[in-house]
Amino acid sequence: MASRHIMAEVHTRRTGATNCRSPFGCVWSSLLRDKSMEGNVMKNVRNLVTALVLSCSAVAAIAGDVTVSEPWVRGTVAAQKATGAxxxxxxxxxxxxxxxxxxxxxxxxxxEMSMENDVMKMRPVAGxxxxAGQMVALKPGGYHIMLMGLTAPLHAGASVPLTLSFEAADGTREEVQIEAPVRELAAPAMKMKHGAH
Ligand SMILES: [Cu+2]
Known part of the structure; x- marks a missing residue:
């Protein structure tokens, strides 16, 4: 069993702004590109960006045999006890x-969420x-990770630690730890274009 935590920079460098939901990650990426920014300004922002870019670690974790991309958790309102990741x-x-x-x-x-007799139903699945090599999407209306019995409401800006357990064909297990940022309850399910903010 392996449990590894992958840091932000790998992902940021690999994919740049196009795949990064964190506005800080975007700042970082544009700084990397903008060679005209030099001297004190650059020095000052570098420390800041180094700290902020950690928020991008939520975007992807690559550990062992499984890559987790763009995890997120739907935000909740006060009395809500369950949500999806x-x-x-x-x-x-x-x-x-x-x-x-x-x-x-x-x-x-x-x-898994699916249509049964025109009704959306949700049920636990064994796995x-x-x-190999094919991205499987956990998304609203389909597969998701259900968090139940929430101890506190989840608001945008927070992130939820998740440990995912995977099993290989030979029965060996692997765990991947991620931080999934919380999106507002009303956040659109569809991927937003980057120029939108
Ligand atoms: Cu569910």
Whole structure:
């Protein structure tokens, strides 16, 4: 069993602003590109950006055989006890997401949402198969990680630690720890164009 935490910079450097939801990550990326920014200004912002770019670690974690991309958790209102976590999962070899846990919720299950007789239904599944090299999306209306019994409301700006458990075909387990940023409850499910903010 391996448990690794991957830092922001790898991802930021790899994918740049196009795949980065964090506005700070965008600042970082544009600084990398903007060679005209030099001297004191650059020095001053560098420290700031170094700190801020850590927020980008939420965007992707690459650990062992599974890459987690753009995780996020839907924000909640005061009395709401459950919400969903969403992300892209890409496995290097055939793997299976078999479970998850989080300090934010005592019960965490892998769920599937589907239409049954014109009604949207949600049910726990034993796992989600991840074919080699193929991104499987956990998204609203489909697979998701259900956080139940939330101890506190989740607001944008916060992030939720999640430990994802994967199982390989030979039965070996692997855990990946991520931080999923919270998006406002009303946040659109669709990916926003980067120029929008
Ligand atoms: Cu659910």
């Amino acid at each position: 969403f992300m892209g999962l890409t496995a290097a070899k055939p793997m299976r997401l078999v479970g998850a846990s989080s300090p934010a919720a005592p019960a965490v299950e892998v769920h 989600i198969d991840l074919p």
